[in-house]
Amino acid sequence: MSPLLLAADELTPSVEFNKKNETFLIEGKSLLDNPTPFFSPIKDWLKNYSKEPNANTVLTVKFEYFNIATSREMLDLLKILETVPASKIIWQFLEDDEDMEESGQELAELVSVPFEFQPY
C-alpha cells in the first residue's frame, strides 16, 4: 500500500499516511469552504487501509485551526478509524489553546476511538 503524502498549503493541512512506517499524521490548518474534494482521497485511503490494518494505528492530529466544514470531514475520517482495530488518536494542541483542547474533547465524545491529548 503506497503512502499518502500531501504537502500543506495556505488552506489545507499536510497529510502523511504511511502504513510501512506506521506514520499517520495530519498537521496544519484547514480553511477550505468546500473541503470534501481534499478529504475524499484521504478517506478512501483510510478505507482501503482499514481492510488490512497494522497491529496498531495511531493517528496524530495537530491542527492550528480548522473550519466548520472541515470538522464534518474530520468526523467522517474518525468514523472510518472506528472500524480499524486498536486505533488511537493523539490530539496535539498548543499549550494555551483551550479552544483546540476542548474541541478535541468534544470530538472524542462523538466517536469511540480513544483520544490522547498532548499539549506542545
Added chain:
Amino acid sequence: MSEEILKALTQLFAIISKQDGGVSDNERGFALNFFQQELEKSAVEEYLNLYDSISGYHEQTGKHVDDRSNQPTSVKDSIRTLAICKKINKTLTQKQKVVVLIKIVELVSSDKQFTNQRMEIVNAVSTVFNILQEEYRLIESFVVSEKVSSLDFADILIADAGNEKSAPLQKHLHAHVDGHLVFLHVSSVEMYFVKYLGKDANNLNGFIMKPGRVYLFSQGSIIKTPDGGALYYSDLIADFNEEIQTIKLSFKATIEEFTFRNGVVGLRDVKINEGPGKLIGIMGASGAGKTTLLNILAGLEKPGKGSIKINGFDIHTDKNKVEGVIGYVAQDDLLIEELTVYQNLYYNAKLCFAKVPESEIQERVMKVLRDLGLDHRKDLKVGSILDKQISGGQRKRLNIALELIREPAILFLDEPTSGLSSRDSENVVDLLKELSLKGKLIFVVIHQPSSDIYKMFDKMVIMDTGGYPTFYGNPVRAITYFKKATNQVDSNRGQCEVCGNVNPEQIFNIIEARVVDEYGQPTNKRKVTPMQWHEMFKSQFKPSAVEDTREEPPKTLQLPSRLKQTIIFTTRNFLSKISNRQYLLINLLEAPLLAILLAFIIKYKSAPDGKEYIFRYNENLPAFMLMAIIVALFMGLTVSAEEIIRDRKILKRESFLNLSWSSYLFSKLAILFLLSAIQTFTFIAIGNWILEIQGMTWSFWLILFTTSCFANVLGLNISAAFNSAVTVYILIPLLLIPQMILSGVIFDFDKLNDVLSTKGKVPVVADMMTSRWAYEAMAVHQFRNNEYQKGYYDYEREESRADFKSAYLADELKNRNQFLIDNLQSKNDSIQKLISINNHILYIELINEPFKEGIAQLNLKDVFVGAGYSKEIGKQLESYFDIYKKHYQQEYNINAALIEKKMSFYEQQGFDIQREKNEFFNESLSDLVRNISTKERIMEYNGQLVQNINPVFQSPKPKNTFDYRTAFFFPEKNFLGITMTTFSFNLIVIWIMTLLLYLTLYFELLRRFVDIFEKVNLPVKK
C-alpha cells in the same frame, strides 16, 4: 418539541449569533420570540439564560462587537455545532429538520448579518441534516430575500395584486394583497411555507402574520386579507402543481322543464356549465327545487326535457362511460349504524378499489379519516340517530368521507351543513373547498350559509319558488345584483367594508319582498314574481362556455369481481348483524323460546290410561308440525322483510358505483339462510326433544330450513318493493294467512270451494303454498320413515291396496257392471250418459288391473270404448269380479300374515314391538295421512273413481309426464317419468319456488308492479 431538541436548538442559535460581531439585540430578540412561542412563560427565562451564556451576550460590550467581527469560527464552536446537529439528526424527522433549518436562517436574517462565518455554519448544518444543496439555497433565498424579483425558483409562488410574475421561473397568483405573499414549496418533504412582505395585517389561521416572518403553511391553512379575500392552502397546492390544471372535465346540464309525477313543474330552464375545480352552491327558498335540481344533476332522476352531460357523455344513455365519476352525499345519513366509523369506510373502500392491495386500502381509509379529523373516533360504533355515539358533525363528515375515499370527479352534496354547529359547518365546507381546489367539481345545496361559508363558493345558483333560476355566478356579486335590481342604496357594496362579511339573507329578503298594503302590512303578493326574476336573469346572464372534451372523465373506481363483492357485502352485513346485540339475541332466542312454549303446552298425559306421556297417542302432533312450518315461515319473513328497506339509502349511494345487485342479494341470502338454519334447527331440536319425536330431527330441520329460506326470499321481495317497514309488516299476515288456510291441515282440500278444489287432487292454488308442500313432506316422511313403520310400510301398503280392492272397489265395479247389464237396451238419454260413464270407469280400472283371471282374452277397448259390450260379457265380468274380490282378500291375508310374521320374528329377537310403536309411531298422524275419517272411501269424480282412504299407501297415476298432481299425503310423486319420494319432491318444489322468487327479486318485478300502481293518479279534490 422536546426539551432536548429545544436545548440543542438554543445552543445552535447561540453559537451562530455569537459569530463575528457577537449577538445583536435583533438576534436575541428573535431567539426570545422563538422561546416565547415554544415555551411556557416560566421556562423562557431558563432558555434565554442558556442562550446568553453560550453566546456570551452579557460579556460583550458595544466596542467588542467591532473587534471580533472578522474572527473565524472557533474550532470548538464548529465541533459543538456538529455534535448538536448529529444529535438532532437522531431524533427529528426530515420535516422537522427543515423547520429547524428555516428557523436558523431566519435567525441570521433577523439581523441581516450574512457574514461568511455565519452562513458557513448554517450551510454546514444543512449538509449534516442531509438537505440538498439546491434546496438549501432555495430556502435561504426565500427566508433572506426581501425582493420578490430575486426569487427565481419554480418552487416559489408570489401572490400579489399584480398580474405578472416578477421572475421567469417563479409562479404567480393574482390576489388582493397589499405587498406580496411569498410561498415556498420544499418538495423533498412536501411542505409549504409562507412569508409576507408588506404592511397589512394579514391573518393566517386566525393569527396575525408579522411581515417578514416565515410561517409554516400547513394543510388546510387559510390566509385572510383585511379586505375579506382568502387564500386557501389548496389554492396554492393547485398552483404549484401543474398536473391539476390538466384535468379534463366538463359538466353540462340543460333542463328545459322537469315535471313531478303529480304534474307539478319542478324546474324550468336551468342551464349549468362547469369545468373542474369549482365549488358551486345551490341556494333557494324552501320549495324552490334545490334538492330536485341536485338530484337531477347527479343523475338520480331523469331531467324530463333536457340532458346532463359529463365530457359530452349523457349520464343516462352513456351510463358506463361515467361510471364512478359521480359521488352523491344525501342529506340523511347513509351509514351502517351497527358498524364502526372505520368499518363503514373500510368496506366502502373495499367495494371501490378492487386492485388496490389491502395495506393500501387501510392506509387510504386512515388518511381520509385523518383528513376529516375522525381518526381518533375510528373505533366507535356509528349508532342510530337516537343512540348517538359520534356527533352530528362527525356523522356528516363520515358521510362525506364515504364518497371522498374513492375521489369521484364530480361530487353532489345535499345540505351537508344542516344540523351542524357553525364551526363544524365551516370545517365541512373548508374541506369541500380544498377538494374543489384539487380539481373536483362540487355542487352543494346550502341553506343559510354564514358569511365565511358563502364566500368560499366559486359560484352560486339561486333558485326561486317554482323552480326558476334567478342567479348563477359569483356569490358576492349575487348580493350586488339583487340590490341593484331593486334600486337599493349602496348597491355596489356586496360586503361589509369593515369586517368583510356578507349577508346572504339579504338576497332572499329582496327576492321574496312582498307588496305592502295601505296599512303597511305585507300582503301575500310578491313585488317581483319568480317568473320576472327569471326573465331578468335570462336577459343579463349568458351561461359561460366550458371547453367540451370528449375524453372519458377521470375515474378511480375499480369494482371487484361479483364474487368478491359478495364476500365484502357478506362480511359487512355479518359484522353489522353481530354488533347489534338486541337483534342477534332476539333472533337467536326466538326459535328456542317458541319451541319450548309450543311443545310444553301441547305435551300432555296422552296414554290411554292418562298416566303418562306416550308419543304414539299425542293427538297434537299434526298440529305441532303445522305450527313448526308456520313458525319457520314467520321467522323467515320477519327477519328478512326489513333487510332491503334498511339499506335503501345506502343502496342509493352505492348505485353510483354500479355495484352488482346479485352480489348484494347473495350477501343478504347468505346471512339470512345462515340465520334460518340456526333458527329452524334450534326450534326443531328443542321441539322434537320435548315431544319425544325421535329420529326426525334432521329431516324435519331440512324441511323447516327450506321453508324458512323460501320465506327469506319472499321477505326480501316485499322488502325491495315497498318503501316503509310498516307497509311490509302489514303485508306479512296477508302472506301468511293463505299459507295457513291452504296448508291442507286446517281445511280439508276436498272441502274447499268448488271453484278451487279438484277432488282427489291437491288444488292448484294450494300447490302455490309452501306450507302445503312442507307439511306433506313432513307428515309423509314421519309416517313412512319412522323406526317402527319403516319395517312394515311396504307390506301395509300392499295390504291396504288389496283391502281397498276387495272391500270397496270389487263391489263398486260389480255394481256398475250390473247397471250396464240392466240398461243394455235403454235408449234414455240420461241413462245413456250413465252408461258411458260406467263404461269409461270400468275400462280405466280394468285396463290398469294386473289381475285378469277369466277376462284375459277380452278386448277391453272393444268392449267398453267400442260397442262390444253384451250381456254375455257382462255376465263374464260379473263372475270375474267375484274372483277378483276373492283374489284380493287372499292377497290381503298374505300381507297381514307377513306383517304378523315379521313382528313375531322381531319379538323373538328381543325387540319390544309395542314399545317401538309407542315411541316412533303416532296414531293421530297415521289417521291423518290415511284419511280414515273420510266417509266416502271411494267416490266418483269427473268420470273416474277416486280412492279417498289411505292416500299414504297409494301410488301416483300421472295422466301425462307433466302431471305431478296427486291427492294430499301421497307417498310418492311422479314428474317427467321420474318417481320421487314426496319428501324429496316437495323439497325440490320449495327450492324451485325460492329460486323463482329470487328471480323476481333480482329483476325487481314486484317493485315495478308496485310502481305501476303508484303512477296511477287517484283523483284528488282540489
